[in-house]
Amino acid sequence: MKTLEKKMKNQANMSIIPYIMAGDGGLEQLEERLLFLEHAGATVIEVGIPFSDPVADGPIIQAAGLRALQKKVNLEQIIAVLKNSQVKVPLVIMSYFQPIFHYGVETFFSQLHNSPVKGLIIPDLPFEHQDYLTPFLKKSDIALVQLISLTSSPARIQELIANAEGFIYTVTVNGTTGEKIAFDQRINQQLKLVKSQTNLPVLAGFGVSTLEHVENFSKFCDGVIIGSKVVKMFAEKQEEELAKFLQIAKEVPKH
């Protein structure tokens, strides 16, 4: 069992995974923000890699990526910070495939060896093309997180679960990342279905931005990923409110 799964399995309450864009606010902010989120109660922290063409992301994360790119932040520098990070919670890298492909998959994995990075989310690398990573995943403690969407058929969900490790990332909307007011009710059914088929932790992400969302999802899954809201609060310097929000969210029990 990989570290990521172990970490989430031991949670009595909802696992809370805040997302930050590496390099937003300058690379020098990255370690500081990781420690801040850990202190505020993050179970795991998802670290976004800036990319020029982030097709799965909505305006808030797009803008954060652009700000990071304007500061000339790149994958190599980000990995250097993550490797030396003092955080104790596992980190998950969220990157489009292009920055990793360009950097070199083999170098990428060897650089992350013995680092706090324990998981990988690549939204545009579908299950069909995971063989680009398979040889390296086998030898590492890094889990490739499978994404399941509202459009994934029951047969495909089975196939994705059979190959999953770390946790399952259930995408709550047909759409891009971003804060959302209400969700399509089908997501609850989808989460139930996924939960019933796996022992891995199941998390919900995309659009999750209020305590009500966290409480609703606590009936159907093991945790939530909170992206745009966190990115926005950092950008607007609302750290105090962010810490409060995360501290309350992490107290929400799993049903």
Added chain:
Amino acid sequence: MNKPYTLPDEKGFYGEYGGQFVPETLMQAVKQLQEVYQKSQHDEQFQAELAYYLKEYVGRETPLYFAEQLTDYVGGAKIYLKREDLNHTGAHKINNTVGQILLAKKMGKKRVVAETGAGQHGVATATVAALMNMECTIFMGAIDVQRQALNVFRMELLGAKVVSVESGSKTLKDAVNEALRYWVATVEDTHYVMGSVLGPHPFPQIVRDYQSVIGKEAKKQFLEKKGVLPDALIACVGGGSNAMGLFYPFVEDSEVEMYGVEAAGLGLETAKHAASITKGEPGVLHGALMKVLQDESGQINEAFSISAGLDYPGLGPEHCHFNEIKRVKYVSITDDEAVEAFQLLTKKEGIIPALESAHAIAYTMKHAKDMSPDQSVIVCLSGRGDKDVAQIRTLLNSKRGEKK
């Protein structure tokens, strides 16, 4: 080439290029498209309907015209123009949109979305959407909205909603990003009409197959005229659909040389060009692994060309494969050379070409000169230049001003 050419493979690859690099939300849609497309290939009724619209609505077949004046001027191989500019809506783009929108209907989709650079694909999509009574949204970079204002108006007249994209370089690349985001959000009832041999599998294959009507006709027409195959084929490449359409039916005819002409913009030695194959590296963009213009960190660079239709930082995966196996030679032409060819073809033949096609004409003028008069070359005249006349007028007026 001895073995029959059968690519793409099962996973949608052409050698190392291609694939389906899209979010999970879209996987179901691309798989459904693949399935419906394959069935449609053997569906006589579907094929008959497609053939009907191509003939009666698009106006096929298009002529293969011997450009005698241009040939005399250049002094070398005989130059034939495959007149895709004579299609309804003024370019080759409609060959593909008719096919894809018929597929969308077959899949029960109610809406279509597309991106457009020069506006030709947007106009073609809006046109067929109007014909088939489908809701249509077109994403277009804000800069392209400005330089192709007439096409924006045409799309709106046709009932399409044109969304001006303000993000990134405000050109085609960003229009594709926004169109993909829109598709992710509406995937259950919307078909994405991909405009070139780009995107996740099966799009490059579908667009190639629908555009290959160009090459099939050209081959038949040339054989009828001359009894042999042409010596060379030349076409411009942005994403690469008109070129693929001309080349693909000749891929196993190894005696026919093929040239894809990229936009060199202000010159390959500058950063202002769109020569993805000459200057790009393998990378993943908009759903496929292909050659892409990128910086040292793998971020996608903005492309540059006087022609909005060539202004894209990647080139379709099958072209990348053709380059790899040396079946097609990829060359480039600068803005200045294209503008010169634009004027020359207009004066010599009375045909105003699209700025995209002018790149192919410019390379033909260089290349045909080195060929013998008993040889022949077919150039794809992918579209007509009405849309570019205002831009050329401004450019030439400013040049005249400089000289005064």
